[in-house]
Amino acid sequence: MKRNVLIIGAGGVAQVTAHKCAQNNDLLGDLHIASRTKAKCDQIIESVREKASLKVDGVFKAHSLDAMDTAAVADLIHQTGVQIVINVGSPFVNMTVLEACLETGTAYMDTAIHEDPAKICETPPWYGNYEWKRREACAEKKVTAILGIGFDPGVVNAYAKLAIDDYVNEPSSIDIVDINAGDHGRWFSTNFDPEINFREFTGTVYSWQQGAWQTNKMFEIGKEWDLPVVGTQKAYMTGHDEVHSLATNYPNADVRFWMGFGDHYINVFTVLNNLGLLSEQPVKTAEGLEVVPLKLVKAVLPDPSSLAPDYVGKTCIGTLVKGKTEGQDAEVFIYNVADHKDAYNEVGSQGISYTAGVPPVAAAMLIADGTWDVGTMKNVEELDPKPFLNILNRIGLPTFIKDANGERPLTF
Amino acid sequence: MKRNVLIIGAGGVAQVTAHKCAQNNDLLGDLHIASRTKAKCDQIIESVREKASLKVDGVFKAHSLDAMDTAAVADLIHQTGVQIVINVGSPFVNMTVLEACLETGTAYMDTAIHEDPAKICETPPWYGNYEWKRREACAEKKVTAILGIGFDPGVVNAYAKLAIDDYVNEPSSIDIVDINAGDHGRWFSTNFDPEINFREFTGTVYSWQQGAWQTNKMFEIGKEWDLPVVGTQKAYMTGHDEVHSLATNYPNADVRFWMGFGDHYINVFTVLNNLGLLSEQPVKTAEGLEVVPLKLVKAVLPDPSSLAPDYVGKTCIGTLVKGKTEGQDAEVFIYNVADHKDAYNEVGSQGISYTAGVPPVAAAMLIADGTWDVGTMKNVEELDPKPFLNILNRIGLPTFIKDANGERPLTF
Numbered sequence: 125m126k127r128n129v130l131i132i133g134a135g136g137v138a139q140v141t142a143h144k145c146a147q148n149n150d151l152l153g154d155l156h157i158a159s160r161t162k163a164k165c166d167q168i169i170e171s172v173r174e175k176a177s178l179k180v181d182g183v184f185k186a187h188s189l190d191a192m193d194t195a196a197v198a199d200l201i202h203q204t205g206v207q208i209v210i211n212v213g214s215p216f217v218n219m220t221v222l223e224a225c226l227e228t229g230t231a232y233m234d235t236a237i238h239e240d241p242a243k244i245c246e247t248p249p250w251y252g253n254y255e256w257k258r259r260e261a262c263a264e265k266k267v268t269a270i271l272g273i274g275f276d277p278g279v280v281n282a283y284a285k286l287a288i289d290d291y292v293n294e295p296s297s298i299d300i301v302d303i304n305a306g307d308h309g310r311w312f313s314t315n316f317d318p319e320i321n322f323r324e325f326t327g328t329v330y331s332w333q334q335g336a337w338q339t340n341k342m343f344e345i346g347k348e349w350d351l352p353v354v355g356t357q358k359a360y361m362t363g364h365d366e367v368h369s370l371a372t373n374y375p376n377a378d379v380r381f382w383m384g385f386g387d388h389y390i391n392v393f394t395v396l397n398n399l400g401l402l403s404e405q406p407v408k409t410a411e412g413l414e415v416v417p418l419k420l421v422k423a424v425l426p427d428p429s430s431l432a433p434d435y436v437g438k439t440c441i442g443t444l445v446k447g448k449t450e451g452q453d454a455e456v457f458i459y460n461v462a463d464h465k466d467a468y469n470e471v472g473s474q475g476i477s478y479t480a481g482v483p484p485v486a487a488a489m490l491i492a493d494g495t496w497d498v499g500t501m502k503n504v505e506e507l508d509p510k511p512f513l514n515i516l517n518r519i520g521l522p523t524f525i526k527d528a529n530g531e532r533p534l535t536f
Numbered sequence: 537m538k539r540n541v542l543i544i545g546a547g548g549v550a551q552v553t554a555h556k557c558a559q560n561n562d563l564l565g566d567l568h569i570a571s572r573t574k575a576k577c578d579q580i581i582e583s584v585r586e587k588a589s590l591k592v593d594g595v596f597k598a599h600s601l602d603a604m605d606t607a608a609v610a611d612l613i614h615q616t617g618v619q620i621v622i623n624v625g626s627p628f629v630n631m632t633v634l635e636a637c638l639e640t641g642t643a644y645m646d647t648a649i650h651e652d653p654a655k656i657c658e659t660p661p662w663y664g665n666y667e668w669k670r671r672e673a674c675a676e677k678k679v680t681a682i683l684g685i686g687f688d689p690g691v692v693n694a695y696a697k698l699a700i701d702d703y704v705n706e707p708s709s710i711d712i713v714d715i716n717a718g719d720h721g722r723w724f725s726t727n728f729d730p731e732i733n734f735r736e737f738t739g740t741v742y743s744w745q746q747g748a749w750q751t752n753k754m755f756e757i758g759k760e761w762d763l764p765v766v767g768t769q770k771a772y773m774t775g776h777d778e779v780h781s782l783a784t785n786y787p788n789a790d791v792r793f794w795m796g797f798g799d800h801y802i803n804v805f806t807v808l809n810n811l812g813l814l815s816e817q818p819v820k821t822a823e824g825l826e827v828v829p830l831k832l833v834k835a836v837l838p839d840p841s842s843l844a845p846d847y848v849g850k851t852c853i854g855t856l857v858k859g860k861t862e863g864q865d866a867e868v869f870i871y872n873v874a875d876h877k878d879a880y881n882e883v884g885s886q887g888i889s890y891t892a893g894v895p896p897v898a899a900a901m902l903i904a905d906g907t908w909d910v911g912t913m914k915n916v917e918e919l920d921p922k923p924f925l926n927i928l929n930r931i932g933l934p935t936f937i938k939d940a941n942g943e944r945p946l947t948f
Contacts, residue, residue, distance in 0.1 A: 311810050395807040398723050400836040409835045415827050417836060423821045424812040424829060 126207035126231055126492050127153035130200065132191050132221055133213030134164035136316065136429040136473050137235065137274070140481025141212050142168045143471035144519060146177035146184065148485060151492050154182060156204045158189035159213065171472050191217035197224035207231060208491055210484045212274075215239040215320060219254055222269060226261055231491045233484045235274030236320070237365040244327045244404055248337045249368035251503070259501040266499035273487045273504055275460070275479035276302050276381075276441055277366035279521065282509035283443035283458035284370055289509075291456040291527065295377040295447035298370055303384035305354040306437030306464045306475060312392050313426040315476040319418055322402045325393060329363045332371030332379040343390055347382065352524065352531055353461045354440040359384040369503035377447065396421060428474075435464035435474040442524075457526040458534070460516075470520070479521065486515040510536040538619035538643055538903050539565035542612065544603050544633055545625030546576035548728065548841040548885045549647065549686070552893025553624050554580045555883035556931060558589035558596065560897060563904050566594060568616045570601035571625065583884050603629035609636035619643060620903055622896045627651040627732060631666055634681060638673055643903045645896045647686030648732070649777040656739045656816055660749045661780035663915070671913040678911035685899045685916055687872070687891035688714050688793075688853055689778035691933065693916035694924055695855035695870035696782055698946075701921075703868040703939065707789040707859035710782055715796035717766040718849030718876045718887060724804050725838040727888040731830055734814045737805060741775045744783030744791040755802055759794065764936065764943055765873045766852040771796040781915035789859065808833060840886075847876035847886040854936075869938040870946070872928075882932070891933065898927040922948040 129152050131141050138157065145155050157165045165186035172184060185204070190196050191213050201209065201224060211221045211234040218238035225232035238254040240246075246253045255271050262269045272278055280300045288295050304315060314321040329340040345361040364381035371379040385393075396402050401421055406414045442459025460479070467478035490496035495511050504512075513523045514536050523534045541564050543553050550569065557567050569577045577598035584596060597616070602608050603625050613621065613636060623633045623646040630650035637644035650666040652658075658665045667683050674681045684690055692712045700707050716727060726733040741752040757773040776793035783791040797805075808814050813833055818826045854871025872891070879890035902908035907923050916924075925935045926948050935946045 312807075391803065392807050392811070395724075395804050396811075399804070399808075399833070401813070401833070403836075407832070407835045409827075409831045411831060413825075413827065413831070415821075415825065415832050415835070417832060419821045419823060419825070420819070420827050420829060420832050421811070421813070423819045423827070424815075 125494055126497060128204065128206040129153070129155055129208045129210060129488055130204060130206040131155070131157040132159065132189065132209060132211045132217070134159035134161065134168055135212070136432070136477035137212045137481040139168050139171065139429070140467070140471050140473045140477050141210055141485055142172055143175065143177045144482050144485035145488065146172045147179055147519070148489055149178055149182045150180045151489055152208070154204070154206070155184040156187060156206060157184070158187035158191070158200060160188070160190060162186050162188035175472070177471070192220050194220045194223045194227070197221050198227050201225075201228045201230050208488050209233065210488060212481065212484065214317070216241050222258055225269065226258065226265055226267055229265060229267060231268040231497065233270045233273050233487055235272060235278060235480055235484060237272065239323065242404065244323055248330045249372050250365060251368050255501070262501040263499070268491055268497050268499055269501040270487055270496065270507070271501065271503050272365050272369070273484045275483055275521070276300055276364065277369070278483045278504055279460065279516065280441065280443045281366050281370060281504035282507070282512055283523070284374075284445060285505040286509040286513065287443060287445035287456045287458055288374070291449065292445045292447040292454040293449045295374055295445050297378040297380070297446045298374060299444040300364065300366060300381045301349055301351065301359055301444060302382065302441045303349070303351060303354050303357045303359060304439045304476060305357065305384070306435055306439060308431040308474070309434045310426050310431065312388070313431055314428060315431070315474070316428050318422040318425045322393070322418060322421070323404065324363065326397060326402050327363060329361055330367060331361060331381070332367060334378065335375060343385070343394075349382065351440045352459065352526055353438055357384045370505060373503070373505055429477070432468045432472060432474040435468065438463050439475050439479060441479060455527065459524050459526070460521050461524070462521065482519060482521050483516065486512055486519060489515055537906055538909060540616065540618040541565070541567055541620045541622060541900055542616060542618040543567070543569040544571065544601065544609075544621060544623045544629070546571035546573065546580055547624070548844070548889035549624045549893040551580050551583065551841070552879075552883050552885045552889050553622055553897055554584055555587065555589045556894050556897035557900065558584045559591055559931070560901055561590055561594045562592045563901055564620070566616070566618070567596040568599060568618060569596070570599035570603070570612060572600070572602060574598050574600035587884070589883075604632050606632045606635045606639070609633050610639050613637070613640045613642050620900050621645065622900060624893065624896065626729070628653050634670055637681065638670065638677055638679055641677060641679060643680040643909065645682045645685050645899055647684060647690060647892055647896060649684065651735065654816065656735055660742045661784050662777060663780050667913070674913040675911070680903055680909050680911055681913040682899055682908065682919070683913065683915050684777050684781070685896045687895055687933070688712055688776065689781070690895045690916055691872065691928065692853065692855045693778050693782065694919070694921035695935070696786070696857060697917040698921040698925065699855060699857035699868045699870055700786070703861065704857045704859040704866040705861045707786055707857050709790040709792070709858045710786060711856040712776065712778060712793045713761055713763065713771055713856060714794065714853045715761070715763060715766050715769045715771060716851045716888060717769065717796070718847055718851060720843040720886070721846045722838055722843065724800070725843055726840060727843070727886070728840050730834040730837045734805070734808075734830060734833070735816065736775065738809060738814050739775060741773055742779060743773060743793070744779060746790070747787060755797070755806075761794065763852045764871065764938055765850055769796045782917060785915070785917055841889070844880045844884060844886040847880065850875050851887050851891060853891060867939065871936050871938070872933050873936070874933065894931060894933050895928065898924055898931060901927055
């Protein structure tokens with residue numbers, strides 16, 4: 125039994141996580157939120173109070189924190205008495221926060237792979253470069269660390285585990301498909317931090333096929349998918365975190381990630397990328413100023429959290445597993461459909477933030493009640509998916525299945 | 537009779553001007569070249585020596601100069617004893633250099649309208665904002681100042697004057713058409729300083745039609761033109777310097793400027809412009825760094841002078857005048873065709889720099905021999921075009937005409 129939660133980060137995802145923690149504070153206990161800019165945390169708490177999200181009277185405090193500073197994170201953990209840290213800050217802070225959790229014996233979660241700001245797309249499997257090097261330390265200190273517990277990675281890993289446990293025992297392929305069929309009404313915007321968004325696509329596209337890492341370029345391989353609710357959508361093979369753990373856990377299956385992109389996004393990306401404007405390496409202007417192009421691009425683009433009020437339409441994200449069960453061909457697509465406007469009405473954020481920010485709260489609830497408090501480091505497909513998906517069914521991200529028997533909700 | 541020339545600037549156009557001055561140093565006398573970075577001037581002089589461009593033995597010296605500093609420019613004029621200044625530096629320095637010429641009684645030329653770095657596209661007529669305010673001072677001090685004596689503005693103004701003098705006495709329209717049908721082989725590049733290039737297109741498109749200034753957006757009005765040598769080409773109505781003087785001198789004619797753009801250029805421009813990356817106004821990154829987006833875009837794009845070795849194809853730039861002569865409908869297109877590879881072989885620059893850099897040398901020769909040493913400020917259409925076009929026929933930019941009698945070279 126663990127109680128009291130520290131949320132690190134104050135962007136769109138953190139806002140969702142904050143609301144969802146508040147809605148379940150009877151189980152989670154005291155709530156704290158910390159980021160470099162305390163004012164952003166104050167705003168989030170203000171929004172939680174406006175929507176009366178706290179289920180029971182309780183603590184929700186804002187803190188200023190440099191999450192790159194392990195000692196500062198450990199101090200805050202001691203000072204607040206939290207036993208669970210949900211890290212939804214920048215992926216540059218994962219290792220410093222995890223280190224603080226190891227020092228203090230606190231449960232840790234994040235939603236994206238650790239990144240070094242100066243490097244794009246390291247060698248696969250990505251988790252092997254930073255996270256898994258701390259696995260033994262977690263086991264030794266009995267620290268629960270759940271990696272990549274957003275929607276994708278996260279819920280889609282649980283979908284894969286469920287599909288293989290119950291529907292396709294011998295998987296030959298695992299395809300994650302992520303379609304955002306929403307419309308934010310801007311000429312161009314990314315749906316989350318532009319710096320992180322573009323960094324996903326400027327490197328090599330790694331997939332696991334025929335038992336080995338394969339490399340492609342972004343937008344090299346596209347495919348039309350016919351999906352529930354959102355219909356026929358074109359998606360492109362993309363490098364993504366969950367490929368790197370699923371390929372390690374299911375090495376006999378091909379593992380690929382597909383993300384939907386419209387022609388307009390691809391065109392803007394291609395122009396910026398070909399001109400060198402998505403580079404993480406500084407260039408010098410004629411006046412001698414050193415500028416990282418990607419950071420300027422981030423500065424001129426809309427703040428993704430500003431999109432929420434006008435965002436309409438739905439997302440469909442799921443896991444398609446094909447293979448055999450008892451010698452027979454089998455295929456199952458397990459998925460969720462989220463609505464941007466519903467997310468805004470409930471927690472003041474758009475659907476992309478919603479799908480990423482709710483799952484770590486479900487995981488925190490499972491750590492709080494002991495179900496997932498496993499005392500070591502895990503990727504999501506290494507945990508029992510059913511209690512997790514059951515909570516998500518209840519708190520806003522219901523699971524559906526499509527197979528030979530049609531489409532239907534899944535409960536356990 | 538004036539002698540000894542100071543070239544200000546050390547870009548691609550300055551390189552052409554330097555070679556052409558050298559090829560005519562028997563008339564022009566001592567040559568000097570100055571820019572902020574003396575090393576660039578040294579390189580240009582080295583290139584002049586490599587190609588043995590100096591017609592007769594003579595002086596060619598490099599200098600370091602901050603051309604925004606009028607006193608420094610005046611000092612250099614005194615020190616070198618020049619009587620003619622060819623300003624082919626950034627358009628931000630026009631007024632400080634002109635002021636130094638006024639102080640020292642030196643003839644002045646430039647190739648583009650003066651610009652304030654912090655302002656895009658001021659009110660029409662553009663020359664009225666800075667240049668023409670110094671017209672009286674030039675007349676009082678008997679200083680010859682020839683404005684906009686590149687190709688466009690410059691030669692095209694002379695074409696307009698010639699067309700109206702000799703072929704279309706009552707002009708109803710003057711259309712300048714600028715087509716670059718060359719290929720530089722890069723994914724994207726501007727043909728001259730990206731900062732100046734993009735600044736031309738981010739503001740209002742001013743044209744003079746039906747006796748008044750009309751406003752349009754860039755790429756709003758496009759038209760296919762069937763031109764000599766380069767064939768059918770799409771060009772778009774664009775704001776450009778010469779519209780502002782020709783409209784003042786020929787207020788009864790519609791005056792428009794058309795520049796050729798491929799779909800690829802338009803797409804890249806549209807993406808950069810819509811995202812705010814062509815702005816001259818600083819933005820602040822999340823890290824607190826103030827950056828002028830346009831200056832970063834300049835830094836990531838190819839240096840236009842690097843394009844020359846691979847540039848192939850031709851340019852066609854000319855003036856189409858329609859109207860009446862002795863009561864009869866009349867129409868004439870006066871134009872030049874330049875070849876990128878020929879330009880590179882002769883002076884080490886591509887064709888766009890060549891067409892801009894040669895005309896001020898022809899004008900310098902006419903100031904040197906007294907023909908154009910008018911002792912006041914003039915736009916090019918206010919001067920006798922024939923001696924000017926005759927020199928250009930001889931030094932690399934021959935004039936052609938297309939009218940009811942067909943296409944043919946023009947000599948006088």
